[in-house]
Amino acid sequence: MSAQFQADAHFRYVLRLADANLVLAQRLGELIGHAPALEEDLALGNVALDLLGQARLLLTHAGALEGQDRDEDMLAFLREQREFLNATLVEQPNGDFAHVIVRQFLFDAWQLEIYTRLGASADPQLAAIAAKGVKEARYHLRFSSGWVVRLGDGTGESRARAQQALEALWPHTVELFDADDIDRAMLAQGVGVDLGAVQAAWNRHIDTTLAEATLTRPADRPWRWYGKRGQHGEHLGRLLAEMQYMQRTYPGAAW
Amino acid sequence: MDSEALERRFQARIDADERIEPKDWMPDSYRRTLIRQMAQHAHSEIVGMLPEGNWITRAPTLKRKAILMAKVQDEGGHGAYLYGATETLGVTRDALIEELLAGAAKYSSIFNYPTPTWADIGAIGWLVDGAAIMNQIPLCRCSFGPYARAMVRICKEESFHQRQGYDIMLQLSRGTDAQRRMAQEALDRWWWPSLMMFGPPDADSKHSAQSMRWKIKRFSNDELRERFIEFTVPQAQYLGLTVPQGEIDWSEFRDVLDGHGPCNRERLAARRRAHEQGLWVRDAATAYASRQAARKMQAAS
Numbered sequence: 001m002s003a004q005f006q007a008d009a010h011f012r013y014v015l016r017l018a019d020a021n022l023v024l025a026q027r028l029g030e031l032i033g034h035a036p037a038l039e040e041d042l043a044l045g046n047v048a049l050d051l052l053g054q055a056r057l058l059l060t061h062a063g064a065l066e067g068q069d070r071d072e073d074m075l076a077f078l079r080e081q082r083e084f085l086n087a088t089l090v091e092q093p094n095g096d097f098a099h100v101i102v103r104q105f106l107f108d109a110w111q112l113e114i115y116t117r118l119g120a121s122a123d124p125q126l127a128a129i130a131a132k133g134v135k136e137a138r139y140h141l142r143f144s145s146g147w148v149v150r151l152g153d154g155t156g157e158s159r160a161r162a163q164q165a166l167e168a169l170w171p172h173t174v175e176l177f178d179a180d181d182i183d184r185a186m187l188a189q190g191v192g193v194d195l196g197a198v199q200a201a202w203n204r205h206i207d208t209t210l211a212e213a214t215l216t217r218p219a220d221r222p223w224r225w226y227g228k229r230g231q232h233g234e235h236l237g238r239l240l241a242e243m244q245y246m247q248r249t250y251p252g253a254a255w
Numbered sequence: 256m257d258s259e260a261l262e263r264r265f266q267a268r269i270d271a272d273e274r275i276e277p278k279d280w281m282p283d284s285y286r287r288t289l290i291r292q293m294a295q296h297a298h299s300e301i302v303g304m305l306p307e308g309n310w311i312t313r314a315p316t317l318k319r320k321a322i323l324m325a326k327v328q329d330e331g332g333h334g335a336y337l338y339g340a341t342e343t344l345g346v347t348r349d350a351l352i353e354e355l356l357a358g359a360a361k362y363s364s365i366f367n368y369p370t371p372t373w374a375d376i377g378a379i380g381w382l383v384d385g386a387a388i389m390n391q392i393p394l395c396r397c398s399f400g401p402y403a404r405a406m407v408r409i410c411k412e413e414s415f416h417q418r419q420g421y422d423i424m425l426q427l428s429r430g431t432d433a434q435r436r437m438a439q440e441a442l443d444r445w446w447w448p449s450l451m452m453f454g455p456p457d458a459d460s461k462h463s464a465q466s467m468r469w470k471i472k473r474f475s476n477d478e479l480r481e482r483f484i485e486f487t488v489p490q491a492q493y494l495g496l497t498v499p500q501g502e503i504d505w506s507e508f509r510d511v512l513d514g515h516g517p518c519n520r521e522r523l524a525a526r527r528r529a530h531e532q533g534l535w536v537r538d539a540a541t542a543y544a545s546r547q548a549a550r551k552m553q554a555a556s
Contacts, residue, residue: 026312029320032327033308034525036533038301038335045328049321056317073316097536153546154539161535246315246373253431255315255373255423 006189009182011065012085013192014126015075016182016228017114018058019086022076023236024107025051026243027094036097043143047104050136057129064125077247081230081237088227089172091236098161101147103169108141109205110176113198122190145209152213163215170218175226177202269470274400277343285469286344288462289399292471293341294351298362300334301355302522306370307379315373322419323376329412336408340401356527364508365448367516374427374434374441380420382442382449382487388413389483390453393473402471421490428494439496446499451508453480 028048035041059072089107094100115137118130151162177199179187186192210217225231246255256264261280268275275281304327311327314320338348354360365383370376391413394406427438454460454476466472474482491498510516 022317029311029324032311032324033304033331034529036529036536038331038338040533040536041304042328042331042335045324045331049324049328052317052321052324056321059317076317077315097533150540150543151536154543155535157535158539158542242312245313250315250431250433253315253434255319255426255430 006185007065009185010123010189010191011062012182013186014058014062014065014123016085016087018055018062018075019084020090020107020111021051021055021058023084023086023239024090024104025049025055026239027090027092027103028100031094031100040097044100047140047143050133050140054129054133054136057132061125061129073247077244081232081240083230084232084236084240085228085230086236087172087175088225088231088233088236089169089176091227091232091239092169092172093235095165096161098151098158098165099169101144101151102162102165104140105144105148105209106169106173106206108137108144109202110173110198112137112141112205113201114193116201117193117198121192126191141205145205148209148215149213152210152215159214162213166210166215167218171221171223171225174220174223175228178226180226180229266468269398269468272470273398274403275398276400284465288466288469288471289402290341290344290346293337293344293402294346294354295361295363297334297337297341297351298355298360299366300330300337302362302366302526304330304334305522305525306366306368306518307376309370310373310376313373314376319423326380326416326419329416333409333412336405340405343401352530356523356530358514358523361512363452364511364516365452367511367519367522368444368448369518372437372441374424374437375444377420377423377427377438378441378445380416380418381424381490382420382445383452384413384417384420385487386449386452386483388417389479389486393479394471396470396473398470424494424496428496435495438494442491442496443499447503447507448511450480450483450503451505453477453483455505455508 025048028044028051032041032045032048035044055076056072059075063070063072063075089103092099092103112134115130115134119127119134121127121130148162151158153159177195179195183192183195187194207217225233227236262282265275265281265285275285307323307330308327311320311323314323338351341351342348351360355362365386370379388410391406391410395403395410397403397406424438424441427434454463457463457475457477460476463472463475467475488498511519514520
C-alpha cells in the first residue's frame with residue numbers, strides 16, 4: 001500500500017471518530033431545554049458537551065494529519081455531506097426519548113470499547129484523546145444503559161417505545177463493526193483497533209443490558225449503507241444545513 | 256409567645272443582619288414573598304434556556320457552541336438549585352412547575368423576546384446577564400440563608416456568562432459591516448427590555464418597601480437601573496455601538512408581563528410540550544423504581 005493511501009487512511013480514520021462525536025453532539029444539542037425532566041436535560045447536555053469536546057480534539061488532530069491547514073471549524077463547517085464520515089446511527093433524528101436513549105446506548109457501548117483499545121494506539125495523540133474519552137464514555141454508558149433498563153422494565157408504553165426504537169436503530173449498528181480497507185490498514189499499523197474484538201465486547205454490554213431491561217435483541221438483517229464512507233441518508237443534509245448556516249452565510253467572517 | 260412578639264423578634268434578627276434559616280420561625284407573608292420570588296427566579300432560569308438554546312445548533316464556531324451549551328446547562332443547574340432552595344420553604348418543585356405550566360406563575364419577561372440572530376446571544380450575555388448580576392449581587396446578602404447562599408454560587412457563574420456575552424459582541428464589533436450591523440440591531444432590541452428587568456419605577460413598585468424592611472431587597476429598582484446604565488454605556492461606547500435614546504415605554508413592560516410579548520406563547524408552549532412528552536418517561540421511571548423496591552423487599556424477606 002502506498003504512503004499516500006496510508007496517510008489518507010489515517011486522516012479518514014480519525015475523521016470517522018471525530019464526525020461521529022460531532023454529529024451526535026449536534027443531535028443532542030437540539031434537545032437542550034426540551035428534555036422530559038430537568039435532570040435529564042442536564043445529563044443529556046453534559047453528554048453533548050463531552051462529545052463536542054472530543055470532536056474538537058479529534059478534528060484538530062485530523063486537520064494536523066491532513067496537513068492542509070484546515071482547523072476544527074473548517075472541517076466542521078465547510079465540508080460537504082459526502083465528506084462526513086460518521087456512522088449513520090448518530091445522524092438519526094431524535095424522535096421520542098426512547099430513540100434518543102437507545103441511540104445513545106448503542107453508541108456509548110461501541111465508543112467505550114473503541115476508546116478502551118485506542119488507549120494503546122501507535123498514534124500518541126489519538127491514544128491521549130481516547131484515554132480522556134474513555135472515562136466520559138463509561139459515564140455516558142452508565143447513564144444510557146440505566147435508562148434503557150428503566151424504559152424496558154418500566155410501563156407497557158415505555159417498553160413498547162424502547163423496543164420500537166431498538167428495531168428502528170439496529171440496522172445502523174452493522175457498519176460499526178464492518179471493517180473496510182481503512183480499518184484494516186490502521187489495525188495493521190497499530191493505530192486502529194480490531195473491530196471484531198470491539199463487537200464481541202459490545203455484544204456483552206448489549207445483551208446484559210437488554211436482558212435486564214426485558215427487551216428483545218433484534219434479529220440481524222443485511223444492511224449496506226455506510227456513513228463511514230460518506231454514504232448518508234436524508235437526515236444528515238438538514239443537520240449540516242443548520243449547523244453550517246453561519247459559516248456558509250458569512251464566508252470568511254471571524255466569530 | 257404571641258405572634259406580634261414573634262414578629263418583633265423576627266424583625267430584630269433581620270435588623271441585626273442575622274440569617275433566617277428554613278426551620279426558624281418566620282411570618283407567613285415573608286415565607287410567601289420568598290416562595291414567589293425564588294420560584295420566579297427558578298422559572299426564569301428554566302425558561303431562559305429557550306431563547307439561547309435556539310442558537311446551540313447554529314453557533315458559528317465549535318468553541319462558541321461549546322461555550323453556549325455550557326451556559327445553557329448552567330442555567331438549568333441554577334434552576335435546579337433554586338427550586339431546591341425554594342423547597343426548604345415547604346413547597347415542592349412539582350407544584351411550582353405545575354404553576355408555571357398553568358400560566359399562574361411569573362418568570363422574567365425578558366425571556367419573552369426572540370433571538371433572531373447570533374448577536375442576540377452576545378447581547379443576552381452582556382446585557383441580560385449584566386442586569387441579572389446587578390439585581391443578584393445584593394441578594395447574596397439576602398436575609399434568607401438558602402437564597403443568599405444560592406445567589407453566591409449563581410453570581411459567580413453569571414459574571415462569567417456576562418464576560419462571554421461581551422466577548423461575542425466585541426468580536427462582532429471588530430468584524431465585517433454585516434457583523435457590526437447585527438451587533439447594533441441586537442443592542443437596539445435588548446436595551447429597553449434589559450432596563451425593564453429592574454422592575455417598575457420605585458413609585459409603582461408594590462412589593463418593594465416590605466422587601467426592603469425584610470432585607471430581601473437592598474436597593475430600589477431605580478437605583479439598580481441607574482447603576483446598570485452607568486456601568487453599561489461606556490461598554491457600548493468601547494464596542495462602537497450606539498445606545499438607544501429616549502424613555503422606557505412602560506406600557507410595553509405591562510403588555511409583555513400580561514402575556515402579550517413576542518414569544519410568551521412559544522415559551523410556555525415549549526415548556527408544556529417537554530413536560531407532556533416527558534410524562535410517559537417519568538411514569539416509566541416511577542414504575543421501575545417501585546418494582547425495584549418491591550424486589551428488594553422480597554429478597555430481604
